[in-house]
Amino acid sequence: MIEHTGGESIEPLQEQLRDLLCLAIVGDHVRWVLRGDDTTDLASWLVTAVVDWRNSADAVAQRLAATGTAPDGRVRALAKDIPWNWVPDGWLTAREAAALVADRLGRVAEWAVARRSASPAGADEQLFGVVHAGLEAQLEALSCM
Numbered sequence: 001m002i003e004h005t006g007g008e009s010i011e012p013l014q015e016q017l018r019d020l021l022c023l024a025i026v027g028d029h030v031r032w033v034l035r036g037d038d039t040t041d042l043a044s045w046l047v048t049a050v051v052d053w054r055n056s057a058d059a060v061a062q063r064l065a066a067t068g069t070a071p072d073g074r075v076r077a078l079a080k081d082i083p084w085n086w087v088p089d090g091w092l093t094a095r096e097a098a099a100l101v102a103d104r105l106g107r108v109a110e111w112a113v114a115r116r117s118a119s120p121a122g123a124d125e126q127l128f129g130v131v132h133a134g135l136e137a138q139l140e141a142l143s144c145m
Contacts, residue, residue, distance in 0.1 A: 026087055
């Protein structure tokens with residue numbers, strides 16, 4: 001377990017960084033493979049969501065750096081812990097894509113809650129709370145499409 005100067009594990013921060021970067025990468029991919037007449041709203045939502053996920057990832061990376069730990073956003077760091085490819089090959093309808101993204105977004109939001117609960121009070125806990133709130137708002141917006 002890797003620790004930062006306060007003796008706390010930085011692994012939850014690194015995991016959150018990985019989750020957010022993976023969402024951003026896959027969000028772009030999903031937008032590129034949308035097919036059908038009803039994709040405009042979802043494609044537009046994905047553009048905004050990807051920017052939000054990258055901004056949140058940047059905040060997490062800055063927190064890691066502030067703890068004296070180099071954030072790891074390399075492709076191999078992202079890929080090593082992904083147990084399955086949750087996006088199928090080929091084209092996706094808006095309905096299929098929205099379901100896939102909603103499922104993963106919900107999981108990442110749950111993991112942010114768990115990380116927040118496991119964090120001592122302070123900057124990490126606050127950051128996980130902000131990330132979770134943003135993910136939940138996105139999930140709500142996605143469910144209204």
